Amino acid sequence: MYALVDVNNMYVSCERAFRPSLVGRPVVVLSNNDGCAIARSNEAKDLGIRMAQPWFQIRHLRREAGLIALSANFELYGDMSSRMMTIAGEYAPRQEIYSIDECFLDFEGVRDDLAGIGRELRAKVLRWTGLPTSVGFGPTKTLAKLANHVAKTADRKPGSYPSAWAQVCNLADLNADELQHLMRSTDAGDVWGVGRKTCARLAEQGIRTVHDLAHANPATLRGQFSVVMEKTLRELHGTPCLDVEDAPAANQQIMCSRSFGSPVTEVAALEELVSQFASRVAEKARQQRSVAGAVHVFVSTSPFRKQDLQHSPSGTLPLSRPTADTRVLVGTAVQLVRGMARPGFHYVKAGVMLVDLQPDHQVQAELDLFAGVEEPVAARRDRTQLMGTLDAVNQRFGKGAISVASAARLEAHSGSVAAARQEWRSPRYTTRLDEIPNARA
DNA sequence: TCTGGGGTCCTAGGACCC
DNA sequence: TCTGGGGTCCTAGGACCC
Numbered sequence: 520m521y522a523l524v525d526v527n528n529m530y531v532s533c534e535r536a537f538r539p540s541l542v543g544r545p546v547v548v549l550s551n552n553d554g555c556a557i558a559r560s561n562e563a564k565d566l567g568i569r570m571a572q573p574w575f576q577i578r579h580l581r582r583e584a585g586l587i588a589l590s591a592n593f594e595l596y597g598d599m600s601s602r603m604m605t606i607a608g609e610y611a612p613r614q615e616i617y618s619i620d621e622c623f624l625d626f627e628g629v630r631d632d633l634a635g636i637g638r639e640l641r642a643k644v645l646r647w648t649g650l651p652t653s654v655g656f657g658p659t660k661t662l663a664k665l666a667n668h669v670a671k672t673a674d675r676k677p678g679s680y681p682s683a684w685a686q687v688c689n690l691a692d693l694n695a696d697e698l699q700h701l702m703r704s705t706d707a708g709d710v711w712g713v714g715r716k717t718c719a720r721l722a723e724q725g726i727r728t729v730h731d732l733a734h735a736n737p738a739t740l741r742g743q744f745s746v747v748m749e750k751t752l753r754e755l756h757g758t759p760c761l762d763v764e765d766a767p768a769a770n771q772q773i774m775c776s777r778s779f780g781s782p783v784t785e786v787a788a789l790e791e792l793v794s795q796f797a798s799r800v801a802e803k804a805r806q807q808r809s810v811a812g813a814v815h816v817f818v819s820t821s822p823f824r825k826q827d828l829q830h831s832p833s834g835t836l837p838l839s840r841p842t843a844d845t846r847v848l849v850g851t852a853v854q855l856v857r858g859m860a861r862p863g864f865h866y867v868k869a870g871v872m873l874v875d876l877q878p879d880h881q882v883q884a885e886l887d888l889f890a891g892v893e894e895p896v897a898a899r900r901d902r903t904q905l906m907g908t909l910d911a912v913n914q915r916f917g918k919g920a921i922s923v924a925s926a927a928r929l930e931a932h933s934g935s936v937a938a939a940r941q942e943w944r945s946p947r948y949t950t951r952l953d954e955i956p957n958a959r960a
Numbered sequence: 961t962c963t964g965g966g967g968t969c970c971t972a973g974g975a976c977c978c
Numbered sequence: 979t980c981t982g983g984g985g986t987c988c989t990a991g992g993a994c995c996c
Contacts, residue, residue: 530972530996549964550965550966551964551965552962552963553962554962554963554964555963555964557964557965557996571963571964572963573962573963574963575961575963576962576963578962591964617995617996618967618995618996619996620996621996711994711995712993712994712995713994714993714994714995715992715993715994716993716994717993729970744993745969745970745971745993746969746970746971747969747970747993747994755967770967770968771967771968772966772967772968773966773967774965774966774967775966776964776965776966776967777964777965778963778964778965821963822963823962823963866965868964870965926982932977940962
């Protein structure tokens with residue numbers, strides 16, 4: 520049996536843990552630049568606010584409905600996440616951290632009362648972190664996800680499911696009739712892996728509920744969609760096709776991209792931004808002990824501004840020698856952006872992606888005939904040491920304490936160009952000593 | 961005025977190989 | 979008249995996830 524543990528409205532719940540006055544009120548957390556709602560409290564959902572809905576469309580609800588908006592505080596959310604994951608991980612032999620707010624637990628061979636374990640886990644996470652969770656159990660990951668959806672929905676919308684299924688739901692505890700009822704009253708689109716497009720195409724064939732989906736012909740659906748759909752169907756029938764992956768593989772791509780606070784027209788300013796993004800991905804690559812084989816860069820104008828001329832070029836350059844050296848990656852990224860950005864366009868977004876990643880300890884032998892021989896041992900050692908020092912200094916004194924000059928120039932006149940809006944960010948209560956909460960004001 | 965930032969996997973089609 | 983057959987690799991694009 521598998522469990523899926525999921526924090527309810529994660530980002531909002533993190534904020535509420537430190538500001539109880541937010542409990543019971545409609546709250547949203549906004550994306551970078553305070554652009555879109557990326558988390559909503561139940562009260563905010565009840566106002567009809569959709570996921571990723573632009574802030575300018577809902578800001579009127581501040582006055583009209585007392586909506587509270589907060590800027591994303593990812594440092595806080597990341598720290599709260601690791602606390603919650605540690606507690607949850609103690610309850611099962613194996614844990615897969617699936618995202619910032621959910622994990623799968625593998626209870627293979629555990630014969631105890633799982634719902635009881637789920638309730639205990641839930642209570643402990645709540646007591647120790649202040650985060651409310653929902654727990655679903657099922658014989659496959661897809662069914663555990665479904666059970667989690669039921670647990671969450673029964674708690675949020677009284678009458679949708681029996682209240683006994685709220686917060687913690689174990690499908691194995693349900694009898695055949697209850698299971699039927701659950702399958703018939705749950706939308707196919709609520710199944711893990713069935714997204715908007717697939718849902719619409721299924722509906723055309725009359726497949727609307729989980730029950731319909733589970734009774735569809737696997738071979739037919741596989742032909743229409745893909746092998747992923749067939750796996751989903753088998754998982755719905757209780758045959759595991761997906762295992763818990765407790766040793767996550769290194770990422771195959773590493774990306775850093777941002778929308779700007781205001782449009783950028785100067786190529787020089789784009790170079791500075793791209794330098795910053797390249798520095799960031801280099802750091803991430805070193806963290807997972809990978810080196811990149813190529814650098815991909817894109818810039819784009821705003822598709823929402825129909826009156827503007829659109830220009831969204833992108834390009835990739837292979838590296839003669841795979842590396843995670845900030846200087847090389849920044850240089851390559853700048854070369855790319857210089858070659859494709861044109862003056863006069865209103866660029867609103869840019870990004871840098873590292874691709875062809877490989878482990879840094881098994882870098883392939885020299886591939887480029889013209890790059891000369893393999894890097895001398897001493898040069899390689901110096902490079903590793905320099906990057907190690909860079910990371911250590913930035914770790915100790917804060918991000919950007921040391922950076923390459925092309926990325927640092929931006930700091931000097933930041934605020935003038937592209938500085939992200941973050942009007943309502945809460946303190947980083949758990950990770951900055953000077954932002955630690957006061958017990959007594 | 962104002963529209964997120966990461967990732968994964970699968971498939972189709974073309975280039976290329978013998 | 980009639981123009982092979984089987985394979986791999988790469989890329990772009992689309993769908994999904996949170």
